[in-house]
Amino acid sequence: LDTLIPLLRGAFTVGAAATFVRVYYFTLAGERVVARLRRNLFGSIINQDIAFFDKSRTGELINRLSADTAEMGKSFSGLTLSSGLRSTTQFVCALSIMLYLSPALTGVMVGVIPVGYIGARVYGKYVKTLSQEVQTALSKATAVAEERVGAVRTVRSFAHERREMKLYSMEVDNVFQLARRLGLVSATFFSSTTLAGNTALLGVLAYGAHLIRADLITAGTLTSFLLYTIYVGMSSVSMTSFYGEVMKGVGASTRVFELMDRIPHIDNVTGLTLQNLVGTVAFDNVSFRYPTRSELSIFDNLSFKVSPGSVLAVVGSSGSGKSTIASLLLRFYDPTKGRIVLDGTDIRDINPTWLRQQIGIVSQEPTLFAGTIAENILYGLDDETSDLFRDKYPNEVPPEVIHCAREANAHSFIMSFPDQYQTFVGEKGVSLSGGQKQRISIARALLKNPKILILDEATSALDAASEQLVQDALDRAVKNRTVIIIAHRLSTVKNADQIAVLDNGRIVEIGTHQDLMSRANSSYRQLMSIQLGISDSQLKQINMK
Ligand SMILES: Nc1ncnc2c1ncn2[C@@H]1O[C@H](COP(=O)(O)OP(=O)(O)OP(=O)(O)O)[C@@H](O)[C@H]1O
Ligand SMILES: [Mg+2]
Known part of the structure; x- marks a missing residue:
């Protein structure tokens, strides 16, 4: 034993x-x-x-x-x-x-x-x-x-x-x-x-x-x-x-x-990257239906062109397809007919990742991620620049972030929070007001410094005073960029180089504010007069002055 x-x-x-x-x-x-x-x-x-x-x-x-x-x-x-x-x-x-x-x-x-x-x-x-x-x-x-x-x-x-x-x-x-x-x-x-x-x-x-x-x-x-x-x-x-x-x-x-094993129809990584992007955007006879609702036509032979460095404002009634223009340009979907061209190249031939890096968007319903305000603004950067920033400013908010926040008129409200740029915004940004979210999303788009900027009702949740401030910043930001502004307010669209009125899947009118105002039976004037709450003839008179 x-x-x-x-x-x-x-x-x-x-x-x-x-x-x-x-x-x-x-x-x-x-x-x-x-x-x-x-x-x-x-x-x-x-x-x-x-x-x-x-x-x-x-x-x-x-x-x-x-x-x-x-x-x-x-x-x-x-x-x-x-x-x-x-x-x-x-x-x-x-x-x-x-x-x-x-x-x-x-x-x-x-x-x-x-x-x-x-x-x-x-x-x-x-x-x-x-x-x-x-x-x-x-x-x-x-x-x-x-x-x-x-x-x-x-x-x-x-x-x-x-x-x-x-x-x-x-x-x-x-x-x-x-x-x-x-x-x-x-x-x-x-x-x-x-x-x-x-x-x-x-x-x-x-x-x-x-x-x-x-x-x-x-x-x-x-x-x-x-x-x-x-x-x-x-x-x-x-x-x-x-x-x-x-x-x-x-x-x-x-x-x-x-x-x-599901293969996406739009492959995110293959395609051309354009050297020296100028930023000419054109829709060329684009017809479009959403895949999930293929019986409803959104666009029918839609054509327009935005020259580099110019501003196109898109107006039209709700549901007329304004936001869809942004989705198509970002290549979330492909047109059912026709093509969308960037600097002469069909965007279907361009690498979608690269394409999206060239486009900054402030969308109608800005979405933030759970994280700090600084992180959310920094989300605008691509991976390389992000890493660069992280190495350069390991423990502080990069001055570029503060600059863009200032431009978006967000800096002062951010500084009023106890944690300032380190304030947590909650899931999807729930702990911020609508206008605050919007301004952070503008700062995020500005930090990206894109060649093409899309603003979809970007200032809709702001009061008149803040809107004016942001508007001034945006007016500065549009320099050297191709810009598409989607907006309802006259003040926002008035200074655009072209204003396109969208109706029934087509552009019914396009021209400068002055052009459209002085046209007989202008649907632009009709839209604006409804918004301002005055009659068409009154608006005509105001505009004459
Ligand atoms: N993901 C989708 N799938 C199917 N249909 C859609 C989708 N998104 C939008 N639509 C439809 O496409 C049409 C145009 O929508 P869009 O969002 O472009 O309108 P909008 O002009 O931006 O309107 P608003 O001024 O209200 O923002 C609408 O009839 C809408 O119901
Ligand atoms: Mg919309």
């Missing part, structure tokens, strides 16, 4: 170390796979074309990114695989020993194997489809939760908490029902295979007794044979549950790979 105990202690220590290594490294391998899957999937999602996002729900995508990949990780993790491998080895070894002990008895056992095999195949197929359905239902539930929680202010203001709870609970119930079916299928499968296995065991017992009576085997052989039978039974149960796990993973992976 004195020698045995240290020996055993040594053996146990080695065993523990081996278990540690096995669990740790197999878990690590599984988690690595999940991390890689998530990275690749996110890369694929973020590179999809905008049309894809028009019809996808954020929550569903998030669900694939988190839950589906986790499910895959669980099934393909090293631990599952290693236990699958272990049970397969056990199964084969035990079966070989049984064959050695008594081929005749093994024959009785082997009879169940095809039954088990067919059962497992059918079960596997069910598990695969069902788990896919569970994941789809789950992603619907996530989509509801994401949207409703994201818009909690709207939910609260309509006092619809109960309605949302009911909606979510319905979605969760769908998941539950599917999971229940999955449970039912598993229970049926495992109970019937256990029954089949035990029946075979009884068969072995009966036949074994017969063989003993005939003196063909000894009682000892039968006993050990039975032990191995139980062993085989146990390992086949764990083999099939391993198979079920893998099938679940296959179900989830279908959804992940479907998304990962």
Whole structure:
């Protein structure tokens, strides 16, 4: 005993170390796979074309990114695989020993194997489809939760908490029902295979007794044979549950790979980059329909040209397609007919990433990211310049950022916050006012210093005084740039080099403010008079003065 105990202690220590290594490294391998899957999937999602996002729900995508990949990780993790491998080895070894002990008895056992095999195949197929359905239902539930929680202010203001709870609970119930079916299928499968296995065991017992009576085997052989039978039974149960796990993973992976392999229609990285960009923008007989609403024509042979360094103002009633012009220029979508040309080159031939780097946009609904004000303004820079700034100003706000904030008339309100440029803006910038968000978004666009600037209702949320200040800055900013201004207010568009009036998918009038004002039956004058709340003739008179 004195020698045995240290020996055993040594053996146990080695065993523990081996278990540690096995669990740790197999878990690590599984988690690595999940991390890689998530990275690749996110890369694929973020590179999809905008049309894809028009019809996808954020929550569903998030669900694939988190839950589906986790499910895959669980099934393909090293631990599952290693236990699958272990049970397969056990199964084969035990079966070989049984064959050695008594081929005749093994024959009785082997009879169940095809039954088990067919059962497992059918079960596997069910598990695969069902788990896919569970994941789809789950992603619907996530989509509801994401949207409703994201818009909690709207939910609260309509006092619809109960309605949302009911909606979510319905979605969760769908998941539950599917999971229940999955449970039912598993229970049926495992109970019937256990029954089949035990029946075979009884068969072995009966036949074994017969063989003993005939003196063909000894009682000892039968006993050990039975032990191995139980062993085989146990390992086949764990083999099939391993198979079920893998099938679940296959179900989830279908959804992940479907998304990962989706090739966007607009490839973000291939195409020309233009040397010495001048900035002539032209729409050449552009017709356009949104892919998600292809029966509605937005533009029908729309043509216009903006010379470098000049300002085009686009006016028109709500829904006439003003913001769509910006989306097309940024190549979020391709026109259904005609072409958009930059310095004589069709933008479909230009590298979209490069193209978008040349365009600064202040969009109608400026979106900020959770982070500080400084970070949000710095978002305007490309990667290289960003790194340059980070090296140059590791611990302070770059003076360029402050300069652009001043230009956007944002500096003073930023300085009035206790944390100044390090103020957190909250998710999507919720902790700022509409006008403040707008001014930060202007600063962000100015910092980018783009050749082409698009201002989509950029000052709509500002009061008259702030607007005037920002307007002055923008008037300075438009120098040496091609600018497209979308605006309703007369004060903003009046000084543009050209004003285009958009109606019914076409430009109905284009010219300078003076031109359009003096035309007979001018729709521009009509738009403006409605806005100013005065009659057409009054406006005509004011303009004459
Ligand atoms: N992503 C989209 N998918 C489908 N249809 C869209 C999409 N975005 C806009 N539309 C439709 O295209 C038309 C033009 O929209 P757009 O946003 O360009 O109008 P707008 O002139 O900017 O209006 P507003 O002055 O209200 O901002 C509208 O009828 C709108 O419903
Ligand atoms: Mg718009």
